[in-house]
Amino acid sequence: MLELKNITKIFNPDTINEKVALNDVSLTLNDGDFVTVIGGNGAGKSTLLNAIAGTYPVDEGQIIIDDQDITRLPEHKRAKFIGRVFQDPMTGTAADMWIEENMSLALNRGKPRGFSWAIQESDRKAFKKMLMRLDLGLEERLSTKVGLLSGGQRQAITLLMASMNSPKLFLLDEHTAALDPKTAAKVLSITRELVEEHQLTTLMITHNMQDAIDNGNRLIMMNAGKIILDISGEEKKKLTVETLLQAFKETSGAAFASDRALLS
Amino acid sequence: MNFLEMLMQYGNTLPGAAAQGLIWGIMAIGVYITFKILDLADLTVDGSMVTGMAVCAMLMAAGWNVWPAMGIATLAGMACGLITGLFHTLMGIPAILAGILTQLILWSVNLKIMGKANQALPARSFKVLISQLEKYHALVVLALFCIALVVVLYWFFGTKFGSAMRATGCNEKMARAQGINTDFHKMIGLTLSNGVVALSGALMAQYSGKADINDGRGAIVIGLAAVIIGEALISKLPKNFIVRLSGVIVGGIVYYLVYQTVVFLGLDTDLLKMLSALVVAVFLAVPYLKKRYFTKAKRKEEGNHA
Ligand SMILES: Nc1ncnc2c1ncn2[C@@H]1O[C@H](COP(=O)(O)OP(=O)(O)O)[C@@H](O)[C@H]1O
């Protein structure tokens, strides 16, 4: 499915601000894997997802999706295979465009965008059905500007958009971090439903260790640009926050550097 | 001269001012595409407007029929926008600088097109579409042009391709995540915009009976003024795309009527460009100042509660 081979990403090379954000990272995801990703601030989690999505090129290594080498493919071409949700709810949608317009942009992801009318009546019906399941009353507001919605509503729509056409890869970067606890729980449960329904191969970064333990079939922990822990199957089911913190201490030789992770 | 005579004289200038306003309105639609839809400030227009005038005037002087002459003028304007687009997307030059560079290139190119600083296109000797000699006729023809343009653009920005362009201007990161080639859409948007601007130039050359290398100077500011006036005018109306575009055109008319009035009242015309620029500066500053003022007020309020 997804194969990362020896990925290295260095920001500001050969300057005083040089930062090795990914250090020779290799990772293989199987079809249908739901992997949660944890690690302290600056561990390289976002860089990992951005490298896969093609936000910037990597310095070394190969990225392969279903036997196709996409290492040199520009971001907009990779989008055909990838659905993404970002931490900032403002990032995933176009604020000045309507809900239905945003959704139709996602519906056409990876398809040629010609001069046919963007939204057909049949699309509208499909959008309504998708929005209905969110249970946020958005199905009656197709021609509302997305900019008028709350962060949680926007994030829920972004999730729907990202999962449209069942992408090969679902990348979620702390997509509940900016939401209040109740909304975060709702968005997370929508996430689970969509992953289940579309059988999405998923990488979900979270700052919440309990969420990382409770969701998915596999958990990886990152530190200083490396994957320092990779736990799956029965072993993952037995994880607790305490054992994770202990494991972090042992493998990295330092205490877990994020207060947020402990608190939540 | 008594007051009544003056009033009548003023009234006589209005149809002409409205016609010129419509031409500026078309040009402002071009500015709207880059400034509002793509969120790019494109200074190419000062040059591409003259390119439209020059190409149309030279072709007609060479005996071409007005329609193909206007078509070629529009294509020439599109090429100007494409150059800015390539500077910006392919070579990574900031949009504003890319536009300035093209504008300077066009200064030379426009001089070469005409072979001199201006080219006359007297309506008496050429079969022009519109002319200031027949103001009411010009008004009707220009209004038809505006309607056609609004309809075509309404269709264009409603298509999948056009929606992708709007998304590019609204949220680039989102657009790329949805598989939109944002560089390509910016390039096409700049091309389209300058095509519209050159078309307005071709109309202007016919209307005024000449093309002059200096005619485009400050066109971007007039375009922005029309866009801003247009927005103010439609602030109470439902905001669909047709209303927005129509607002811009009406904004062009209002701008030119005000201009004509100020001229009629005898204001030194040397000061007009400065006045236009200042008016635009004030209106561009309004959203920023509003935000500052409101956030300050809010902070104060929070302080009171604490
Ligand atoms: N665009 C960038 N330019 C320079 N440095 C960056 C950039 N993005 C991330 N970094 C640096 O790379 C490191 C990893 O960042 P990131 O992947 O965002 O961490 P996190 O695990 O918190 O998501 C950090 O030290 C960060 O400062």
Ligand SMILES: [Mg+2]
């Ligand atoms: Mg991050």
